[in-house]
Amino acid sequence: MADSWDKAQGNLYAKCVLARMEYYKCAGHSEHEFLLFYFRHWIDGCSAQAVVSADRAVQRQGRSLKQSSESVSPSSSDTNFVYDSVSIYGSHRDAAPQLQLKYTPYNRLCTFDFPSSSAPSALQVSTVLSLVHRQAPAYHLYKNQCYWFLSTVWGSLKELFPSDQDSQCKNHCARGRYRRVVLGSPTKDIEAVCAAYQSEWQKMLETLEQVKCHHEAEEAKNRQKLRMEFEVEDELFRQAQQAEMAQQKAEMAQQKVKMAQQKAEIEQLRARLAALEG
Numbered sequence: 033m034a035d036s037w038d039k040a041q042g043n044l045y046a047k048c049v050l051a052r053m054e055y056y057k058c059a060g061h062s063e064h065e066f067l068l069f070y071f072r073h074w075i076d077g078c079s080a081q082a083v084v085s086a087d088r089a090v091q092r093q094g095r096s097l098k099q100s101s102e103s104v105s106p107s108s109s110d111t112n113f114v115y116d117s118v119s120i121y122g123s124h125r126d127a128a129p130q131l132q133l134k135y136t137p138y139n140r141l142c143t144f145d146f147p148s149s150s151a152p153s154a155l156q157v158s159t160v161l162s163l164v165h166r167q168a169p170a171y172h173l174y175k176n177q178c179y180w181f182l183s184t185v186w187g188s189l190k191e192l193f194p195s196d197q198d199s200q201c202k203n204h205c206a207r208g209r210y211r212r213v214v215l216g217s218p219t220k221d222i223e224a225v226c227a228a229y230q231s232e233w234q235k236m237l238e239t240l241e242q243v244k245c246h247h248e249a250e251e252a253k254n255r256q257k258l259r260m261e262f263e264v265e266d267e268l269f270r271q272a273q274q275a276e277m278a279q280q281k282a283e284m285a286q287q288k289v290k291m292a293q294q295k296a297e298i299e300q301l302r303a304r305l306a307a308l309e310g
Contacts, residue, residue, distance in 0.1 A: 085131065
């Protein structure tokens, strides 16, 4: 994301602001959980909203993805791979049918609104997601499944970008539970993510500056190249004009010589006529 660059506006992800996040739980057998992020951004000068989901799944070698709370072996092994994913759906209207297809049926458990004064950008959210993934890059059914991943992301974002208003929860006690059994405690991991955030964000800012400098240097190089091409074309045009003017002068000189010759011939004829008449 830090490598993305728009010539006119720079890094667009840095300008997308997280307005709200929502915590969801599937009502089916797996009781899978996922987060929805609502980002504010601008399209042609108009405010718009983009919906993004985040969750953790597990993939067994040679098989399709499973929601991470489904039945798999407790610990990660060579045949089980964690799959932390982020999906962009566009507007809320565009997102609804895709979410229903992927997760339905599901219920919203909690909502957290970020004030504009402390709302994180999409780049900052991606930094938090990356840090959470690094806390447990291997899957474990009892410790590091979707419940742990989402609770850690939720808690870290609330801690790093606080709001005066608390979460609006319909069923807080249902979070991080499978059949009412609590799986994993993210408290220490939230603390670790928050402790590592500032240095990681500083690296992100340095990367952004490097990307900015790189693109500015490329643009300067392109401008210089265009300027040189224009100067070459201008010089060629000037030389062509000079050659054309020189040719015109030579033709005019030839015409003058020819006219002088014709004038001399006429004078000679007049002299002969005068001699004959005399």
